[in-house]
Amino acid sequence: MYTAKQLQEKVQKLFADEVFLDEPKELYEPIAYTLALGGKRIRPLLLLAATELFGGEIEQAFNYAIGIETFHNFTLLHDDLMDKSPIRRGQPTVYRKWDENTAILSGDAMNILAWRYFIKQEHPKMRQILNTFEKTSMEICEGQQYDMNFETRDDVSLSEYMEMIRLKTAVLLAAALKIGALTAQADSADIERIYQFGIHIGLAFQLRDDLLDAYGDPATFGKQTGTDIKDNKKTYLFLLALQKGTKEQRNRLTELFKSHPENPEAKINEVLEIYKTLDIRNDVESAIKRLHQDAASCLDDIRKPENNKTLLRELAAKLLDRNV
Amino acid sequence: MYTAKQLQEKVQKLFADEVFLDEPKELYEPIAYTLALGGKRIRPLLLLAATELFGGEIEQAFNYAIGIETFHNFTLLHDDLMDKSPIRRGQPTVYRKWDENTAILSGDAMNILAWRYFIKQEHPKMRQILNTFEKTSMEICEGQQYDMNFETRDDVSLSEYMEMIRLKTAVLLAAALKIGALTAQADSADIERIYQFGIHIGLAFQLRDDLLDAYGDPATFGKQTGTDIKDNKKTYLFLLALQKGTKEQRNRLTELFKSHPENPEAKINEVLEIYKTLDIRNDVESAIKRLHQDAASCLDDIRKPENNKTLLRELAAKLLDRNV
Numbered sequence: 197m198y199t200a201k202q203l204q205e206k207v208q209k210l211f212a213d214e215v216f217l218d219e220p221k222e223l224y225e226p227i228a229y230t231l232a233l234g235g236k237r238i239r240p241l242l243l244l245a246a247t248e249l250f251g252g253e254i255e256q257a258f259n260y261a262i263g264i265e266t267f268h269n270f271t272l273l274h275d276d277l278m279d280k281s282p283i284r285r286g287q288p289t290v291y292r293k294w295d296e297n298t299a300i301l302s303g304d305a306m307n308i309l310a311w312r313y314f315i316k317q318e319h320p321k322m323r324q325i326l327n328t329f330e331k332t333s334m335e336i337c338e339g340q341q342y343d344m345n346f347e348t349r350d351d352v353s354l355s356e357y358m359e360m361i362r363l364k365t366a367v368l369l370a371a372a373l374k375i376g377a378l379t380a381q382a383d384s385a386d387i388e389r390i391y392q393f394g395i396h397i398g399l400a401f402q403l404r405d406d407l408l409d410a411y412g413d414p415a416t417f418g419k420q421t422g423t424d425i426k427d428n429k430k431t432y433l434f435l436l437a438l439q440k441g442t443k444e445q446r447n448r449l450t451e452l453f454k455s456h457p458e459n460p461e462a463k464i465n466e467v468l469e470i471y472k473t474l475d476i477r478n479d480v481e482s483a484i485k486r487l488h489q490d491a492a493s494c495l496d497d498i499r500k501p502e503n504n505k506t507l508l509r510e511l512a513a514k515l516l517d518r519n520v
Numbered sequence: 521m522y523t524a525k526q527l528q529e530k531v532q533k534l535f536a537d538e539v540f541l542d543e544p545k546e547l548y549e550p551i552a553y554t555l556a557l558g559g560k561r562i563r564p565l566l567l568l569a570a571t572e573l574f575g576g577e578i579e580q581a582f583n584y585a586i587g588i589e590t591f592h593n594f595t596l597l598h599d600d601l602m603d604k605s606p607i608r609r610g611q612p613t614v615y616r617k618w619d620e621n622t623a624i625l626s627g628d629a630m631n632i633l634a635w636r637y638f639i640k641q642e643h644p645k646m647r648q649i650l651n652t653f654e655k656t657s658m659e660i661c662e663g664q665q666y667d668m669n670f671e672t673r674d675d676v677s678l679s680e681y682m683e684m685i686r687l688k689t690a691v692l693l694a695a696a697l698k699i700g701a702l703t704a705q706a707d708s709a710d711i712e713r714i715y716q717f718g719i720h721i722g723l724a725f726q727l728r729d730d731l732l733d734a735y736g737d738p739a740t741f742g743k744q745t746g747t748d749i750k751d752n753k754k755t756y757l758f759l760l761a762l763q764k765g766t767k768e769q770r771n772r773l774t775e776l777f778k779s780h781p782e783n784p785e786a787k788i789n790e791v792l793e794i795y796k797t798l799d800i801r802n803d804v805e806s807a808i809k810r811l812h813q814d815a816a817s818c819l820d821d822i823r824k825p826e827n828n829k830t831l832l833r834e835l836a837a838k839l840l841d842r843n844v
Binding site for chain 2: 219222223277278297300301303304305307308309311312315318322323326327330334337338340341342344345
């Protein structure tokens with residue numbers, strides 16, 4: 197079995213060895229740029245770890261690992277354009293470094309490129325792997341659409357929020373694990389378990405993200421905290437505060453989340469003060485812990501030696517306890 | 521064998537029977553809208569006709585026919601956004617009817633939806649079919665990028681233009697035919713011939729489009745003529761005129777194709793006058809004829825009874841002699 201560090205090195209090498217440049221360079225340079233920005237490469241890592249867990253050859257899963265990360269980066273590229281985000285991983289986003297049309301077309305090409313990796317090789321489970329990838333890709337579009345819908349809605353419930361982040365974030369982590377398991381030809385009950393493990397980890401991962409945005413240390417988190425509050429983003433924290441708050445707090449929060457002050461510091465502090473009164477941070481930590489436990493119990497049920505599961509347990513813990 | 525009319529009805533019914541609406545409606549409505557706008561459905565028609573030619577069951581090719589048309593409409597949706605075109609098939613384009621983000625995300629979902637149809641069924645030639653679709657999709661992105669590059673270039677050659685329209689237009693017609701032939705499990709030499717038939721038809725089809733834009737009857741063509749000249753689009757006509765013209769004519773054309781007069785009529789007339797002096801229209805008609813003949817000879821070489829080829833010969837003639 198590989199250690200997390202060894203697998204991480206494998207994944208880094210995979211991307212370092214792959215040539216994404218081609219002609220016309222105006223189309224391919226933004227793709228190579230995006231894929232060179234790095235990031236945590238969580239999805240390919242999970243994919244290979246799942247292949248390992250079920251006793252498969254990770255080399256058999258390399259194309260899928262590259263494909264899923266390429267797809268993920270395509271969604272970031274188009275999301276950044278739709279959200280008009282100027283910075284990603286400390287560098288200008290594609291639509292800012294080039295222009296909007298370049299971002300649209302290079303993103304489209306990346307979406308197709310992801311498929312290239314998925315169809316590169318024969319595999320006994322090929323159709324299941326492709327169906328999983330397709331279904332998941334579409335769910336992510338649906339999640340992004342719900343996220344955009346929420347911006348103009350005042351009545352988003354916590355359960356709608358959870359469904360949105362399931363689609364936008366969790367299903368891709370879960371699909372990575374499932375595709376890794378399919379590569380190793382795991383049996384269908386275990387495949388469902390590893391998928392559910394991924395869903396729970398994915399939900400918890402997003403809640404951790406919401407928390408870090410409010411309480412992360414800018415030095416380690418790498419971005420300004422309070423951005424979600426500044427941008428009036430309806431996160432788990434905000435929706436929970438709406439649910440728990442008094443009528444007065446609810447009204448004040450709703451009011452604050454419609455404002456766009458030039459200097460947002462006072463607004464951020466007032467919202468954080470309400471969160472504090474309502475013990476939001478603790479509640480979210482508890483929710484993450486519960487999801488983590490549910491994930492762990494999915495892993496428990498998988499009929500493989502405990503030793504095979506260590507790597508995924510470690511990766512999950514790292515993802516959920518992270519401060520970056 | 522089906523007649524062109526029967527096959528056309530099959531294709532119409534395919535799309536009429538398919539449900540593209542789902543939740544969230546903000547994502548799927550623009551997809552259903554785009555696919556309901558109709559158009560000539562040339563690509564699915566060619567695909568099914570090729571399956572027929574090689575003695576396959578067209579029912580086996582239905583998913584690929586829907587998939588390729590879905591992909592084609594996705595490219596139109598994103599092209600309209602990139603080109604800021606307000607009207608498509610007499611109706612407002614998606615980015616105008618909704619907004620830019622809707623156009624980006626619905627287009628992305630349509631690209632994925634095309635893949636859903638391509639992986640829906642088992643087929644002995646599945647991997648070749650998928651590889652053909654993937655390679656072609658990417659070539660179309662490359663073609664669109666070259667087209668965008670040409671807008672700001674002053675030194676586009678005729679052969680560069682032909683390569684651009686090969687990528688942007690011809691390969692998808694050719695791929696439709698190839699996938700139809702693969703569905704019928706045609707042999708590889710014949711598959712290459714039908715592909716080359718499609719390339720030649722596709723190139724001629726685009727030259728016909730360039731001609732119609734300049735000389736079409738607005739009543740039957742359904743859009744204003746002279747748009748390419750007004751928009752300074754470097755078409756085959758323009759590039760040929762640059763090549764054939766005197767230094768004076770070249771300079772004047774170059775100058776005119778940098779101008780944006782509020783009332784473009786005088787500009788259009790002056791350009792058409794230069795084209796007339798240089799006999800451009802006849803030259804393009806000849807080029808179309810040559811390409812049509814080359815296409816026909818690819819079809820001649822296919823080792824199937826002449827009777828099987830009648831339908832594709834008719835479709836090709838209709839595509840290249842069209843006035844709409």
